[in-house]
Amino acid sequence: MPEPGTPAPSPSPSASASARTPGPAPAAASTGRAPAPSAPLPTSPTTVLLCLVLVELSSGVTQGFLGPLLKGLTTTLHVTVADLNWISVANLLASVAFTPVLSRLGDLHGHRRVLRWNLALVLAGSVLVGVSRSFGLLLIGSVLQGAFAGFFPLLVGILRNRGSAGQNRRGISVMVAALVAGLAFGTVASGLIAQYVARPTAALWVPACAVALALAVTWPLLPESGERPGGRTDWLGALLLCAGLVALMLALGQGGSPGWAWTSPRTLGSLLGGLALTALWVRVELRTAEPVMDVRLFRRRNVVVVSAVTLTFSSCMLGLLVANPVFLGTAPAEAGYGLGLAPLTTAFALLPNMLALVAGALLAPALAGRITDRLTLVTGSLLMAAGNLATFAWHTALGPYLVFTAVVGLGSGLLQHATRTLAVEAVPRHQTSVGSGINELLINVGGSLGAAVVLSVFAAGTAAGHRLPAESAYTRAWLLCTAVSLAGAALALLYRRPNETPAPR
Known part of the structure; x- marks a missing residue:
């Protein structure tokens, strides 16, 4: 102790800093969150x-x-x-x-x-x-x-x-x-x-x-990864989301197949049950502090725009996944249309589309740096529209067909990269995988929707007692994909640079 009359010594700067520095936050212990790991x-x-x-x-x-x-x-x-x-x-x-x-x-x-x-x-x-x-x-x-x-x-x-x-x-x-x-x-x-x-x-x-x-x-x-916030897993939300999505995808994937007519109780029950479970999941997640997939992210303009473009391009890309190879293998003598390719030749005929898709994905970062993300989304959608429209108009010879499907692949590659990148950049860093997961889910949902629509078009275009649809079924499918891709281009124009997007309320 200081002697009487002697002023007490002032605390050292380090002691003051120590006194002002709070200890470990008790909230971390109460929530059960693990501390962030070292770098x-x-x-x-x-x-x-x-x-x-x-x-x-x-x-x-x-x-x-x-x-x-x-x-x-x-x-x-x-x-x-x-x-x-x-x-x-x-x-x-x-x-x-x-x-x-x-x-x-x-x-x-x-x-x-x-x-x-x-x-x-x-x-x-x-x-x-x-x-x-x-x-x-x-x-x-x-x-x-x-x-x-x-x-x-x-x-x-x-x-x-x-x-x-x-x-x-x-x-x-x-x-x-x-x-x-x-x-x-x-x-x-x-x-x-x-x-x-x-x-x-x-x-x-x-x-x-x-x-x-x-x-x-x-x-x-x-x-x-450098960040690991910890926290609780929302198992109820996960169960509701998985059950709702599985029911919806089952109806979309099987609808129109034998035993799964679109108006049958099995298909309608699966579809309506999936919608009801998904609606219940949204209600539960809005009241959950740590949801399995935060639906509040859809209050962000760019999340909505990127999600919509993802649905449009995936429905066209995956919707024709079965139709195009069947067209290539159909003999004109058998159906009055098609290119009559053997199975191995058909496999090689699909390669230009896949190679162009790879090229589009690799070129997308440089293109976005030159013309902006918004115009990259628009360009990819317009390329898909142009390729499908050209295929509709000229599909009787192999050479033009390969060129047009390569154009579709190039546009698809641009969109594969752009939507996956922007879906992540539109969400906070601690929700990176959730943002990417939403995009992957939408690719599956869009593909199932596209396949269901194309199968319905083919079913309507197949006469009773015939195994193959009429040529008009293919042309309608290509025209439909053209229209959907143009809609995707229009939606892409709504995308804003992140610093232009107002913060969600």
């Missing part, structure tokens, strides 16, 4: 890019390997083509259910941690597919493979938390290109194995090999 160890950008490419290649392979095997599997597994259609439906429904949950878990608990288990889950499903000798086991494996839908949002979360805006855009363009390349590779690899290997089920191991390689390389090399 991740430095990792070479080339290493990170290699990991991103490998994961997206494996995703593309997993999605593209089954097509060439369908005909052979009907004999091997003693099932019908209608039975095998449920493989695709189950895979789509699973991907819709996995996307919001995995995206949210990545934002809460670390993108790398969730991605590791995501890859392991897809690998488990791929191994089940590889050993399948029954339809039931193949179906279960395909459901687990549907978890590939979480790859892209989780990778974007890692990318955004480590790089600049320019690096993020280039990374997303490479990821889109790798995804499309994986689709092409998976299709070709499984087709060649099925043709030249005596055991017909050997090609079922193609996705397992690709995913195992991605998991082995990324587990030790891929860094964790």
Whole structure:
């Protein structure tokens, strides 16, 4: 103690600072949130890019390997083509259910941690597919493979938390290109194995090999994202969202098929039930502090615009996914239209579209830097409209057809990159994977809507007792996609630069 009459010593600056500095926030303990981790160890950008490419290649392979095997599997597994259609439906429904949950878990608990288990889950499903000798086991494996839908949002979360805006855009363009390349590779690899290997089920191991390689390389090399806020998972919201989306997608995917007439109780019940569950989910999420997918994001103008453009381009791109190959393989002598290509030639005829899509995705960052994001969205939509309109007008010769579908692919590539990038940039950083997950969901929803509409057009254009639709069904589908793409271009004009967009109220 100081002697009487002696002024007390003033506290040192460090002591004052210590006294003014609050201790650990008690709120963190009360909410159960984990403290943010220390900055991740430095990792070479080339290493990170290699990991991103490998994961997206494996995703593309997993999605593209089954097509060439369908005909052979009907004999091997003693099932019908209608039975095998449920493989695709189950895979789509699973991907819709996995996307919001995995995206949210990545934002809460670390993108790398969730991605590791995501890859392991897809690998488990791929191994089940590889050993399948029954339809039931193949179906279960395909459901687990549907978890590939979480790859892209989780990778974007890692990318955004480590790089600049320019690096993020280039990374997303490479990821889109790798995804499309994986689709092409998976299709070709499984087709060649099925043709030249005596055991017909050997090609079922193609996705397992690709995913195992991605998991082995990324587990030790891929860094964790720098932000991990922690928090609680909204399991009730996740359950309502997944149930609503699965019911809606089931109705859209199966509507019009045998036993699923659009006016049947089964289809209407699934559709109305899905809408009711989705409406209930919105109500619950608006009252939840930490929702699985924050619907308040749709108060942001750019989120709405990018989502609408995503729906338009995905409905056209995926809506014609089956129709165009069938047109290429239809013989004019049989139906009065078509190009009469053999299966292998048909596969090569689809390559210009896929290569142009890759080119569009890789060129998109530079183009956006020159003409703005808004005009990139408009350009992509107009290219898709022009390509589909030209295909409508000139589809009797292979050369023009390849050129026009390449134009569609170029526009689709621009939009694949632009919408995926802008969907992420329109949301706060701590919701990166959720923003990307919303975009991935909308691609699936748009594709299902487009496929349902095109199938309805084809059903109306197929005369009783005939196996193939009339040529007018194709021309109507191309015209419809032209109109939808033009609508997408008009919607894209509403996009604003982020600094022009008023903050949501």
